[in-house]
Amino acid sequence: MKDYLEFGMDYLKSKGVDYADMREVNSDSEHILVRNGEVENLTIDTGSGFGVRVLRNGAWGFSSSNTTTQEEMKKVIDQAVQIAKESQPTVNGEVEMAEEPSYQDEFKSEYDENPFGVPLDEKISLLREATEIMGKDDKIKVAQGSMSFLKTDKFFLSTEGSRIHQVVLESGAGIECTAMGNGEVQKRSFPCSHGGDHQARGYEFVRELDLTSKADKVRDEALQLLS
Incomplete structure (x- = not known):
């Protein structure tokens, strides 16, 4: 566990709380959208932050920050405790915590190929090729493909002794295409609509989808729906 997180747990114990836990989340994401052979959206993002939840005299308090330092940790804990104190007059019953042992565990999803290590040009080229194949008919007005990747690194700690890393x-x-004709609009997609399919795997999953080999079928099915 990171030093500032353990520092926070030690500091919490000095604040007279009945229970507390904290979560740190670090994320990396990438989203690519290609429409009619052109890149329409490309988003690469990273973020981090932590949140602290406390229970004091039957009242809950919470605070968070995206600055991961010991000084900021103290500030956030103080804020959470203060919120719990100010919420106490509204409490009309005791909080009963379930009996649960502490856990020390780690989980990492398995993958063969890190998508963030695959060249961006390679991903864009694949989507361009798929959309160009789908667009080989004048009745196809929109042909688009997308990829999304998200890596989430989480730490969980509690005053009961749990330490979990995930x-x-x-x-x-x-991919998806939109066909127009005979006064109709029809859509077909692969493997499913709303951005396709997602799994807790690496880029090997995208390769297995083999989008370019499915593009002809998606286009033809959309055209058939017009008749």
């Missing part, structure tokens, strides 16, 4: 990598992709 790293989950999610990868997904999909």
Whole structure:
């Protein structure tokens, strides 16, 4: 566990709380959308932060920050405790915590190929090729493909002794086309709509989807729906 998180747990014990836990979340994400052969959206983002939840005299308090230092940790804990104190007059019953042992565990989702290590040009080229194949008919007005990747690294600590580390990598992709004709509008997608399919795996999942080989079928099915 990170030093500032353990520092926070030690500091919490000095604040007279009945129970407390904290979570730190670090995330990396990437989203690519190609429409009609052109990149329409490309978002690469990273973020981090932590939150502290406390129970004091039957009242809950919470505070959070995206600055991961010991001084900020103290400030956030003080805020959470103060919120619990100010909420106490509204409490009309005791909080009963379930009997639960502490846990020390770690989980990391398995993958073969890190999507963040795959060249961006390679991902864009795959989506461009798929959309160009789908667009090989004048009745196809919109042909688009997307990829999304998210890595979430979480730490959980509680005053009951739990220390849990979890790293989950999610990868997904999909293609879709819109056909217009005979006064109708029809759509087909693969493997499913709303951004495709996603799994807790790496880029190997995107390769297995084999989007370019499915593009002809998606286009033809959309055209068939017009008749």
